[in-house]
Each structure stands twice: as C-alpha cells, then as structure tokens.
Amino acid sequence: MNINIKELLSKTDVRPYAMSARFGLEKESQRVTLDGALAKTDHPSILGNRSFHPYIQTDFSETQIELITPVGDSIIETLRYLAAVHDVAIRSIGNGEMLWPLSMPPRLPENDRDIKIAKLDKYEDVLYRRYLAREYGKRKQMVSGIHFNFEYGEELMARLYHSQEAYTTLEAFKNVLYMKAARNYLRYRWLITYLFGASPVSEWGYFTDKENRPTEPLRSIRNSSFGYRNREDVKVSYVSLEKYTEDIQTMVENGVLSEEKEFYAPVRLRGGKCMADLPKKGIRYIELRNLDLNPFAPMGIDEDTMQFMHLFMLFLLWTDEKEKADEWVATGELLNEQIALSHPFAQIALQAEGDRVFSEMMEMVTELGIYGQKELLTTYQEQLRMPEMTISGKMWTIIEANSNTELGIVYGKEYQGIAFERPYQLAGFRRMELSTQLFLFDAIQKGLEVEILDENEQFLKLKYQNHVEYVKNANMTSLDTYIVPLIMENKTVTKKVLKEAGFRVPEGDEFTSLEEAERAYLKYENRAFVVKPKSTNYGVGISIFKDGASGKDYIEALSLAFKEDTSILIEEFLVGTEYRFFVLDNEVKAILLRIPANVVGDGVHTVEELVAEKNTHPLRGSNHRAPLELIQLGELERLMLKEQGLMIHSIPAKDQIVYLRENSNISTGGDSIDVTDQFDESYKKLAVDAVAALGAKICGIDLIIPDKTIPANKEIPNYGIIEANFNPAMHMHIYPYSGTGRPLTMDVLKLLYPEVFK
C-alpha cells in the first residue's frame, strides 16, 4: 500500500500538529577524578537505590553513570529534566570527581580487573554485563553516548491516520510510518555522524589490538566499525516491523544474540515490554543510539541538536524512499562508515546529497508553516562545507593544540563548577521557588519519579511504585488536612484555637467598624500594641506602638489598617526576640533568628563599602533566586542610617553594628541565623504542642521570646505565639547565613515516602 505522507502532512487539519512530538534522553558518562583518571569509588550511595532509580543508573561499569530523563512533550522540557538530573548527579558525586564530557573513555587502567562491572542488586544484570565483558571486551563497553528517544505526537499520528484510508487501524498505520522513518534514518545517518560525531581520538588503553585500530583523528570512532557494535553475523531487515522483529527473535533463539537488548543498532523500534509485544502493540517510539557526547554542551547535547533531530525525524517521513528497503539501508551503512572514518577537517563527497536533504527540509518547514527553524537549518547546512565547524572539527582543533585528555579535563571541570556554583538551585527549574528546587533536587536524588504539574504554581507530582503524592510549594502535602491551613490563614481563628489550648497569644480584639475600634482607645492608650488588617500578610497597613499612642495616631493607624481589609485587629505588642520554629511531624527541625539587614564596622570601610563586601556572600542574590537577598542602599536604608546619625559614606567604628532596616525580613537583606541547637527542650516542646493544637504536620510557628535562657513555661508564659504559617519558607533554614543548615526538604520527603528511606 502506498500513501503520500507529504500530502497528508500538508492537510490543513494536520499541519498545526506537525511538530507535536515527545522526547526522552539517556546519557552515559564516565565518572572520573579531577585529573581525568577513571574513578575508583563506588556509585555514590546518596543517590538512592539503583534497583528502582528512574533517573540515575549505572550502565556497564560501576563508573559509568547513566542519566535518564522522563518523557517530555517538548525539547525544552526534556532538556530541563536532563539539566536537573545532571545537577543532582554531579553534586551527589561530590567535588572530588566529575563527569567525563567525552564519548571516548578517559585513559583506562592497565589491568582489566580495575574496570569494575556495575555493582547491581539483580544478579542477572551482573551476569549480563559479565557476558558483555567476555564477548566484546570491557574496554569497548566503556564508550558513552546519548540515546535519543523520539515519538511522533499522538495528535499528529491520529490526524495523519484520519486523513488516509489505506490503513484501517492506527497501529498498522503508525508501524508503517515508523518503519519508513527507521529506514530513512539509517540511509541518511551519515549526516548526523558528520554534524554531531564527536569521538575523533581514543585514549591510551582503549584499543588493545595494535593491528586493528583506525588512523586517528577521524569523525566518530564510536559510529564507525571500530565503535561498539554487534558482530558481522547480526543482521536485521527493516523491510517491515514483522521482519524486523522476526530477525531479532531468530538471532536470540539461535544464540547469535544473548538477549534482545544485545542488538546494538543505531536505531531501535520500541513499544511494549519486549520484542514479542511489538507487532501486537505497535511501535510507540524510536530509539536513536548514535549521538556522541558533545563536549561543548554542558549536558552532552544542546537544544539546537535536539531541534535539528526533531526536524530530521519529520523530514524522514516527508522525504521519499528511492530504492528497495534493504538496499536503501545498506547504502546508508556504507555512507556512514565513510563519513565516520574520515578526518574531521576533510571536505566530504556527499555535499550534493546533503544540500538536497537541507533543501527538502527547508521546503517542509515552509509548507507546514513550522515556526522559526529556518535559521537553524541554514547554520547546519553551512557546516556541510565548513568541517572545522562541526563538533569533531572543533574538538580536533583543540586536541591538536593541546590533548584529548586536556579537552576532557577542562570542560569536565567547567561543568562541575557550574553545578556547584549555586547549590541551592536546581538547573532546569530555576524559575521555581528555591524550596521547590531543593525539594526537587532531593526527590530526584532519592529516585522518586517527579512530574511538574504546574511550574508557576510549584505544583509537583511524585511517584514511587504505586504511591503517588502531590506537593505544592514543597510544603503543602497530603500530610495536612484541608482545614488546618485554613485555620492558620485566619489570624483570629488561629489565636482562638491556640488560646483555647492554653497558649499565650497576644490579647486583642477584632473590629469591623471604625467607630467600634475608636471606642476601644481607652483599652490601648497606655499599652504597647499593634494595629493590623486581619488578613494581609506583608506588613502592609500595620502600625506598631511600643509605648502607647495618642488619640490622633491611634485613629490614623485604624484608618491605615481599614484601607487593607474590612476587618482589623488590635493586639497587645509582645516584647522580645522573634524566632521561627519549623515544626515537622511533631518535631522541631529548625529554629531561625532573622536579623535586619546590617553590616559590622571595621573602623576602615564606609557603610557603602561594607554593604558591597557583605553582598559578595555566595548565598546572596536578588529576586528570591538565592537564600539571602542583596542589601540595598535605597531610601529606607538611608533613612535608617540617618536615624543612627550615619550616611552611606560614614565609616562605622570597629565592631559597631549598623542596621540598614528596621524589619528583619530576609527579603529585604536580613540575615538568617540558625539557632536550633541553642534552644532548650522546653521551647521545642512548646512549639510542637502549639502546632499539635492547630493540628498541623508542617508549620512554621513564630514565637516571641524575651529571654531564651529561661526555660519555657506554659503556666507563667515567658513567650508569645504571634503567627503560624502554613506555607513556611524552607530554603532559609537549609542555607542560612550562619549556623548549621537543616535539610528540611529531605525531611518532608522522608515523611511522605518513608518506604524509600528504609
């Protein structure tokens, strides 16, 4: 049956879906020391358990980390996951090792025994690796690469299918399309090797047989016949899915292959759990296995490559096949070998075919109205005549001037450095809140499946086996009941509940009319008190009177508060130091003291210089992208200085503490000081009991404590509870300005998934 896919793709109700697709990446890397030797350590135990870890595995050797992304609906999404998994892997390895950025392994140990097979739990997995070591040799297995998993969009396939009549089941139709793509991929694969081949030379210890090795440099050892591939007698036809499946199954039956997965073609057709499922269930996606690691991309692959691969996959459907299937594929094999083995700087004989491919792709992009990809195609097309601009070309320029080892070490260290630069962030998800980034880091590290349900809303789905949890803001979970945050959100209700349970809360009244509130003046006239709107949270509309108030000031404060809410609270002002207690599951996990933005004089530098110096602290940043904010020198800060008789050019005396803000918020440059270990058990018990009275599992509760050296006493209350937060920030406890960091996000994770931490 013949169908014109080009025509189907061009139909108006198909076109808008042409670019819908799903992507998944698997990326291997060798773990090495900072001087480029194979790591002698085991896979880090902090990375959870390899028996289920969905993202971070080991491939052949104990040193060969394999990073796996979940399936993404877009290239960006997939790359973000890869970036995150990378970040987690590198930071988990620690800063004494790094990931080798090249496909070709680093200098390998002299003795085969020093290449350690991955220490997996399942004995059958170890046995398979032993078989591979015997069959192919350990050294060949040490090569790394990227597997690019590609699925044509569900809607695209459905719409193509509904636009034709030749096939009567969607599965059969999809099989035909995927087989065409597979054959064409093998036919035009040389172009991928040309553009993205990145294994020009080998290190000492890779080729053990002096006779049987190529003349280096070349474009891609890995994609040439010198790379890691099946023996000559492994032959599979791509004529049809049935033939493909049958060939592989026959080879396994005859013992030519030990198992299906030993079939190492550059293209694998995937669907179902095993080969036998394929013809029944149909092809679900295609696995492209021939991408070398790009050392110039921190993650081994960049967005442009992914975009090109996507367009290329669409082109493979778009373009016609010119010869019989097997011959078509065989031609492709020959062309690829020719390109792979050529010198990285050599001009190629296939420029005309290359130009034809690009011009067809350009035509396709135009016809299908695909947005903003022409520039990308032009750039790559130009490389057809500029071999030194291809990846292998760029690599050879560096290797020739320096060495392959140096190339690997320099880039490896750079990428490692990036991962450690901001340990409180997670690459790929830097737009999310820090607490969520840290939580994601922990979840990925321990091997929970994570899904971002809504990035702007910090909404995550976690999964381990059948246990699903939804988490928002890293602290809103199924651990708490619905009513608990509603209690805490309502200051009046919180106070009532705490008071009824016997805790000290500021005495006060709620008012809904100005007149009524005015009449209460006599009660507050001579006391320390606060006027605040009932439900705003960011300090707006709040007036504090530490020593009574005049009638005029009182009424002004009421008006201010009523501007923000229809209900206001007048409360006694509690004197003392405010501490944030982070309570989790009836345990105080962290206590934080927040100090207003400040600098300490040295008798030499000006305030401005001291601020600049303090702002170099690695934890300071802006817009909530770091655990601490940069100290500003704006109007409010200058006013504060003025009140202390200072200007920004004043030179404070040695050890003089200069405050730049009255409020202690971290968001206005305040310091976070972990004081967890400085507190008596009595205060911790008090906080735990108060949170229990509110019924909360996760709560940040703010206590005013005049003197923490005196143990807490519920009866003679030497404390006051001023607020309970249902969405307490966690990052400030994890990365405080001083004191010990407390791994709160990991603690929440442990509570959600005790079974993973057993």
Add this chain to the structure above:
Amino acid sequence: MNINIKELLSKTDVRPYAMSARFGLEKESQRVTLDGALAKTDHPSILGNRSFHPYIQTDFSETQIELITPVGDSIIETLRYLAAVHDVAIRSIGNGEMLWPLSMPPRLPENDRDIKIAKLDKYEDVLYRRYLAREYGKRKQMVSGIHFNFEYGEELMARLYHSQEAYTTLEAFKNVLYMKAARNYLRYRWLITYLFGASPVSEWGYFTDKENRPTEPLRSIRNSSFGYRNREDVKVSYVSLEKYTEDIQTMVENGVLSEEKEFYAPVRLRGGKCMADLPKKGIRYIELRNLDLNPFAPMGIDEDTMQFMHLFMLFLLWTDEKEKADEWVATGELLNEQIALSHPFAQIALQAEGDRVFSEMMEMVTELGIYGQKELLTTYQEQLRMPEMTISGKMWTIIEANSNTELGIVYGKEYQGIAFERPYQLAGFRRMELSTQLFLFDAIQKGLEVEILDENEQFLKLKYQNHVEYVKNANMTSLDTYIVPLIMENKTVTKKVLKEAGFRVPEGDEFTSLEEAERAYLKYENRAFVVKPKSTNYGVGISIFKDGASGKDYIEALSLAFKEDTSILIEEFLVGTEYRFFVLDNEVKAILLRIPANVVGDGVHTVEELVAEKNTHPLRGSNHRAPLELIQLGELERLMLKEQGLMIHSIPAKDQIVYLRENSNISTGGDSIDVTDQFDESYKKLAVDAVAALGAKICGIDLIIPDKTIPANKEIPNYGIIEANFNPAMHMHIYPYSGTGRPLTMDVLKLLYPEVFK
C-alpha cells in the same frame, strides 16, 4: 475588710473593661398543641440524644423543653445562640405543635398521670423528678422561666483585683464581689419583678387547692410565694460564701433538701462541679433564676432586658450595702413579695427607692464612660410610674380584653410562623452563608457543641465529647487533605490528574504569552472552543466559540482572558448538558441541573407579569439569602428577550419557554432541578471514580453529558469533566426549585461524627 468598689471601678485602667462580661441563658417552655393544650407527644427524637444534648433538653416534664445557650462574650452573641436554638427546637417539633410563650403553664390535664415526667435515660434523673412531683406536686413544676447566668469579665475582675491590696488572691476577691452582688440582687430584686414580672394569671388546673391561691391578676405568680419555691424551712445566709455553702450542705445532710440542686433561690452562686468545690475554686458566675418569660419577645427575653440586667449587675457592685447582710436580704424578700403580689396596673410605693436606683445607675454609666445606655435607663425608669407599660401591665391589658389562653396561642403561633418562614435560614446567623446556616442547624439539632470562630469566614468549631472538628463553609473539613483543594483550585493540574487517570477532560493548552497563544490559532480555527483565564472562576474573561472563530475574534478573546490572568487556557468546547454531581465519601449524594432564568408562557400574562409571579416562590430571595435568586429584568435580560424577538410586555404563547439569561447560574435567577434519581448508576460511578482520582472526600464535579439515557462509558467517552469544585454550594441541593431536596449538610455531619449518629 472593706473595699470601695466604686472607686476601683473608676480607675482609668479598669474603666474601659467595666462592661466586659459573659452571659448564658437557659429558657424553659411547654410544648403545646396549636390550640394551647399540653402536647401529648414525646420529645422529638430528631433532636438527637438528651443524654448529651448541650442546647435542647427537657426539664421536669416530657413536654417542658429547656433551651440552653453556650456562654457568650456579649449579649448579642448569647441572644443569637438563643435564637438559633429556638429555631432548631421549633422546626424540629414540627408545625403541629408550638412553644407556649408564657411562664405559667397552659391549661393542665385533669389527671396528674397525664403530666408526663421527662423520659430521661438516666434513672437517677427520673427518680429526682418523681421526688419533686411528690414533694411539690406536678403542677407547680410546670411553670417555666429564664435563668440568666452572668459572669463579670475576666479582665474586669483581674484589673479590679490589681487595683486593690486588701485581698491577696483573685479568688477571695471575686468571692467577696459576687457575694455583694448576690445580696444586693436579693435586696433590689423587686425592681426586676416590677419591670419584667410576667405571670399575672394562672390557667385552670394550676392551683388545685382552692383556699391557698392568690387573687389574680398580680405581677408575678412565679416570683411570689405562690410560685415554685422551697419550703419555709429552707434558709440560707448570704453573709459569706463559706456560710452560704455550709448552710446548703447542712440542709442536704439533714434531709431538708434532697440534693443541692433542690435549692431554688432566685440567686445561685456557681463555680466548680458541686457546692463543695465553691469555696475552694471560688465563684465563677451567678445564676439569676427569677426572670419570667416575656410573651412579647419571640425568645422569651429581649436585648433591652439583657442590657438592663447587665447594667443592674454592675450597679450591684457599684452601690453600697446599707444594713447587715441577712437583714438586707430579708428586706429585699419582703419588698419583692409585695411587688409580685400587687395588681399589674397598681402604682407602687417603692418609686422613691426605684428613682434612687436609677439615678445611681445613671451616675455609674456616666462615671465609667459606658457607651449609649442612658436612653435605656430612662425608658425603664419611666415605667416606675407607668405600670401599664411593664410586661405584666401589657399582658393584663390583653388578658382583660381577651384571655390568657388567647394571649398564649396568638403569640405562640406567631413565633412558630417566624421559624418556619425561611426554613433554609437559621435565626441568629442569617449573615452567614446558607450552607453554613443549614449545617449549623443540623449540628445544633443533633446536639454537637458549636462555636463560631469567625462569622464572616464561615468558620466553625464542633465538639462532641473530646472529638473536635473545625469546619469552614460547611464543606472544608479535616476529611480532605491539604493538597486536594489545591489540585482542584488549579484547572491545569485538575485536568492533568483526571486525564492521567483516564477520564475525558477538554483537550487544550495553557499559554503564558499572547504571541504563543496567537500561533495556536490554526489548531482551533474550525473547532468549538473556549478561551479562559486560568484561575478566575466567575465567568469573567471567558469567550465561547461554538463553531470556530475568525482570527480577529480569536485574538480579541485572548486579550480578554489575558486581562484576568497571566496564564490562559484554550480548550475544546464540549457540547451537552452540564450537571453538578455532589460527591461525598465515594457516593453521589445529589445531581443538579441548572437552567437559566426563565418563565413559561400561559398565553395571557406578559413576560414581566410571569417574572413577578415566578418571583413569589418562597425559595426566591436576593443577595444569596435564599436558595434561589429573584429573576431580574435588567439590561442583560432585555437583550436576551430581544434576541428571541420579545419585550417585557410581550405575551408568550402557552407553554413557550422564555429564557432571560444565557448562563445557568442560580445567582442570576436560574432554576435548580434535582435530577439525582434520573441518572443511571454508570454516571454515578464515573463521578465517584473521578473524584477518587482527585483524592477528594467532598467535591462538586461538573460533567457535560450529551445524552444521559446512554450509560456512561469511560472508554468511549460520552461525557466530559469540565470542573471539580472544592467549595461546592450545598444549599441549592437541599432546597432545589424542583425535585427532591438532599440533606447534604447532615451527610457531611454524619461523616464527621459517625459516633453521634450510631
């Protein structure tokens, strides 16, 4: 020890707290038939269990309902609870009976056996009532009244205490104050009897001894020696708390009283669990037992009486005692008897003393800066010379012209009528949302302790024994976990969760940039689709295109949606009828169809007349104070008429349905139709499974169903889920426009407190 309380009260830091106080009411009423005969039925079983009911009990007889309020921090609060408990009691009794509004019982049965002692669970309670029947006679026990429980504010007492030095414990100080108040109350009690006495005549069957009965009318039979009181040999001194306690305990020991509670003085001092506790724990509050039922107040007592009683209690501290304690009290007894036995219209000899009391009260109010009470005092003072304006005076005016029975029947029926007028509301709490009013009704009916933590926020606390539950909006409870409403609040997340679980949701995309959204035009150009802001809920910014859209309209719709939110959704528009499924604990409790505001023609009346007619429906009201809203005839409705070629003066044909709105919201006059029983199990299972996928216990889920006669099928989806609501309205299911009402609030209560419904 002598202390000048007047002086203490006048201190500047005491004065602002002078009026702080707590109040509680207990009110008895006889249950009678509509013609004023004692009810023959048992206490209604719908009113939960009398073994623990905190609000609705029976006193001596099975017909004598006792309504009890919780302790309130203000008169208003206490009266609101009384109103609510009243409402619940009257509606639970049903409309075949009513509460007798008079203190004196209605005509009593000839035979003592027909006066049934309350059928209580505890045998000791029954035994005590049998003893009372023997000792005092059943008929005397049938009198009803109000017990006014009064506590001086905690802060007032503390501040008074701290303003003096004579007493060194707060308890001792409070005891002295309460004893003074008690003595002065007994001394000036005649004024209360004069103003509020309301038992001028008895019905047939009350006095059985023809010799020993007063000449009627008088001011208060109940407060005279002909009322229900202890025998002559019961004598208690009010000299000190110790003497008071000792006297009562001695009488119980000597058998003069059967138990402490048989001491029926007009004043009781309360604190601790029993008399023995009193001297140890101190007096907590005072119980005033001499208020007759005021038949002119729907609840037997009105706010003015409460206000006067409050001022009077303060006055009793303020004013000096003039004689020795026991003589002072004895004088009061004599004066009271004189007033109680006098004719309601008679001028009294005590006007001078009355004037002195009022002038002292007025002085107190002025000195303490008590706000807005002078008018009240003046009004009551005037009654000193206008006996016909007192309650007994007003009653006698009516009784003389008609009869006591008629007085009771007329007012009893009126108050019953009020309770049934709007059965979807709860008196006292009409400012709260209807669902919360209904929920409160149910909770009070079943005898759960309820506390309003925040009225504006519909925040309740419920308690049964040690089991506390917090409830907001009658549907936000501890039954759901925190994350569940957050899932439902987020349309994108809801759809993802439902889709991953295999349910049909509208296909669509989320966009955060106009440019990006514009590019998706090709996908929607020819489809039925909706553009909406991601997180607003009230239809604002939503555009519906039932048949594709022009590029211009498309972009306009995008702009509209982006005005409301930074994220917008474009979704396929599902065609069919929308139904609200209310799912509770894995069960569909109600299904509702909402029809846009409409009238049905009769060929005679104009649209305007038909609307006016439809608006007379008892369930229609305005501003969400009724289950259905009045249909408007504003701009939108006229436009809608115009589209159908009609005007408000047009006369629609018989059976012609004229829609006045496009949207089906109940809030714009739509009809709510309960269709729970019209649905196949398959749809109910579908809704239950979808809600389970979201993890919710309480959820209103909206399904689009093209044809409900075809059973639901998850695989060939003949439905679509368009929204899941975490705060679903309940009142519209309980009181639908047509179809069966579904008691959802009671269902929620059952789920929260299964132990109460066992």
